[in-house]
Amino acid sequence: MAHACTVSAKPLMGNDNLPTRAQVLDAAERIRGLVIETPLRRLRLGDHDVWLKCESLQTGGSFKLRGASNRLALLSEAERRAGVVAFSSGNHAQGVAIAARRLNIPATIVMPADAPAPKVAGTRAQGAEIVFYDRASEDRVAISRALAAERGAVVVPSFDDPHIISGQGTAGLELVAQCPESVRRIVICCGGGGLAAGVALAVPGAEIVVVEPEGWDDMRRSLELGRIVPVVADAPPTACDALQTPVVSPLTFGVLQARGATGVSVSEDDVRAAGRFAWKELDLMVEPGGSAALAAVLAGKVAPGPGTVVMVTGGNMDPATHAAWVA
Structure with a gap:
């Protein structure tokens, strides 16, 4: 096994909310x-x-499957029943859809209307519902939050x-x-x-x-x-x-x-x-x-x-x- 070199990392800005x-x-x-x-x-x-x-x-x-699997595995039973909403042009969409299918969690994915066809098809093949939006004129975060509020679902962001x-x-x-x-x-x-x-x-x-x-x-x-x-x-x-x-x-x-x-x-x-x-x-x-x-x-x-x-x-x-x- 290789080891990383020993240059020390600076402290993370004193922010307790940052991951470790x-x-x-x-x-x-x-x-x-x-x-x-x-x-x-x-x-x-x-x-x-x-x-x-x-x-x-x-x-x-x-x-993307790495982060999606980790986030969804941490959901409570009530949260799993309510489902998740994610927004993505495709790779996070597929990661969430795959993880959700494996964990029997309903998933809705907000995708741009111009998302590559293979990414749309791959997401849909995992059983996720897709809601399209216009990348140029609509806010994917706002759409996702509105859907989650309406359904009592958890928003699963792609990086935040x-x-x-x-x-x-x-x-x-x-x-x-x-x-x-x-x-x-x-x-x-x-x-x-x-x-x-x-x-x-x-x-x-x-x-x-x-x-x-x-x-x-x-x-x-x-x-x-x-x-x-x-x-x-x-x-x-x-x-x-x-x-x-x-x-x-x-x-x-x-x-x-x-x-x-x-x-x-x-x-x-x-x-x-x-x-x-x-x-x-x-x-x-x-x-x-x-x-x-x-x-x-x-x-x-x-x-x-x-x-x-x-x-x-x-x-x-x-x-x-x-x-x-x-x-």
Whole structure:
């Protein structure tokens, strides 16, 4: 088993509401058997080995099942009977739907009308009810809260919840156990920052680098400015639907700021090149948002070095769309 290096983490801003590494360890025990251990693959880049944590191969096609399973397992019997409501463009939707089906919990998912068809189909196949909304003109959070209030259900956010963050962090515990060298840097795709925050807690000695699409890099800008700033109003279109989060959470930002995380952004061309590389060189189908971290390394925006792990976070993409994307 490899061990993380011994750089100490800064205290988490004195906020008792922020999740802790102990919660990540608890989550790992709680969801044992509910998620699979995803592979860690070696990739040689220049003079260094880079390790790819392939969460795109997790049940449901992304890391989201980890957080969803942890959050739903903590519901009371009364809460389970009332059901849950989640909002997502697809990967969190499928994670919640799978976890809810396994635990016999009614699930309603609020999804954008332009969500990728495979993500909609995968969510519906798990028995979840889908409520569509217009991403440009409607507020998914408001819709979810109204539905939950009407039904007495529990809202399960995609990242703004300590139990979701703790569940996602179990991927960090896994990669440390799998890696044959000390984990020094972890490069992570970032939407709301739930995975990045969870992994930052799980591996306190590693440098954390978050990667977002250009124009949607609000976590990077927030970390640089020392305060949360939203995505700009005229953000450009991006194929990375899984990373289109308008504003990050005080929880995820608080953890990442305390850990001294940094961020970079990648272009659409960078992302497409990474998806093509993953398919042709690694035989991995990776959706655009799931390949952002790999894109940053391949494009030279994060230098590969000893003990670098890159998280490949999602693989939910229609085969025909994927074929055109990587052509």
